[in-house]
Amino acid sequence: MRVLLSTYGTRGDVEPLVALAVRLRELGAEVRMCAPPDEEFAQRLAALGVHLVPVGPPVREMMRGAALPSAADLDRYRTEMLGTQFDVFPAAAEGCDVLVAAGLAQIAARSVAEAAGIRYVHVSYAAVHLPSPYHAPPPRPGWPDPDPAVTDKRVLWERDARQVNAQFGEKLNGHRASLGLPPVDDVRDHVLTDRPWLAADPALGPWRETPGLDVTQTGAWHLPDERPLPADLLTFLDAGEPPVYVGFGSMRPSPDIARRAVEAIRAQDHRVLVSRGWADLDLTDDRDDCLAIGEVSHQSLFPRVAAVVHHGGAGTTVTAARAGVPQVVIPLQLSDNPYWAGQVADLDVGVAVDGPTATAASLSAAFRTALAPATRARAKDLGGRIRTDGAAVAARLLTDALR
Structure with a gap:
């Protein structure tokens, strides 16, 4: 079994997939990961025997300033990243049985998996990233903040979907057309799917059942870190x-x-x-x-x-x-x-x-x-109620489904 994992972000985005990669390898899977090319990520994956497929610019360089990039710069980064993903993902997914993508920024992942005819799994690290009437959408840097007078969470999620469509809809569908795929109407829900995974601890960040979403909550993904203190x-x-x-x-x-x-x-x-x-x-x-x-x-x-x-x-x-x-x-x-x-x-x-x-x-x-x-x-x-087996649970679910 061959698995492609993909994310883009800081260490908090990468480490959970590292934990999943280790547990998958213990079950006999071959794993490769699309991630930022930062040296610390490359060394971390190399030490674990996981092949890194670099995608996008180093994240640490982007985070170097005292403030986040401007809205115009973020718009440009997102557009460039979408093109980079469509350039890199197809070769990375070659020979794989499944593509597991973490985070909404993985806009191209499902389309590439669809074109390759392989399984696709979207994973979020917090319930707040999944549409629900029980919480509002998370802040998305570079996009206008909602009117504070609007408190209806369903209205806020509908607005969030329109913003994602405005940023990515035309560009994503252009790439899909080049792959012979039909257009999508709702980019955000296309990326999330109606059966996403939630890699968060149920005692700390539980998912509340929401119509239209069949969420699998595995627990948080992490590895034991027994390094001695200096x-x-x-x-x-x-x-x-x-x-x-x-x-x-x-x-x-x-x-x-x-x-x-x-x-x-x-x-x-x-x-x-x-x-x-x-x-x-x-x-x-x-x-x-x-x-x-x-x-x-x-x-x-x-x-x-x-x-x-x-x-x-x-x-x-x-x-x-x-x-x-x-x-x-x-x-x-x-x-x-x-x-x-x-x-x-x-x-x-x-x-x-x-x-x-x-x-x-x-x-x-x-x-x-x-x-x-x-x-x-x-x-x-x-x-005493926090689980420690989330990555192992996810690895077993994935391998069982593929068998």
Whole structure:
């Protein structure tokens, strides 16, 4: 069995498919992956014996600026990416039995699978990416925000579909015509299909049954990460009470919000760990209560911290939940970040903070709530209910279906 996996984005987009690739290989499948050409992704896949098919520009370069690209630049990136996918995917899918695509940005994937006569599976990492009357569409950078007076979620999803059609409809159907395929009327639902998979933990981000969608929720996809922590980090951890972790992964937060978070944590007599991340944060000074760290195993670190402060990425949220620690989520208004912030708040295992309006007082109140014994108890209870077998479940479902 040969499987083509495809995604485009930051580490949070790539790592779940890496986990699926490993589990598929354990079941005897041959796996290749279309992903950004960033060196860290190439090294990660090479170490696991998974062939990388590079697609598009390096993501880290696109994320280098202090702000997201302009709407005009994003429009150009999306158009170019669609053409690149139609150029690259057909050869990558040659000889494969199935194409698994993660994320709405994989506009060409289903058409290529259709032309090749192979199975296609769309996967989302958060329920908010799938149309439902129970939540509004996620923020899509570069497109106009909806009228705040419009609150009907069905109306908002219809508007979202029109925006996707406006961006991709004519271009997608032009490529489909060149492959001898009929046009599609609704690009978004064409990409998602009516039987998408949801790679999210049901205790943390459950799917609510919605007419017209037959969703398979497998649990989140991740691998055990048993890398030992660096010596200087272990020394810091052993030198006092558990610190509060502050990190924003591949995102670039406002330096002010990160600094204010550190100050609010220190004001409550807690030590701080600052993860540099892609933004290369370093908020340390000459005091010994704060340490800046590089890339480490979150699975090894999070059980040893008092709380996790982050941007609301799916991977960080589920790893902190699995560790049983409280969370303070300062979401960027991007993709599923606000959704995961809301889930943390709704489950009472932490606090969601609106970054643009955050003040010293609101951050201090958030940390008092997150660090309270009752919050820790609820977080610990949730940790015991987080599944660890999502990638294995998905791999078995895929191989069973193909057999």
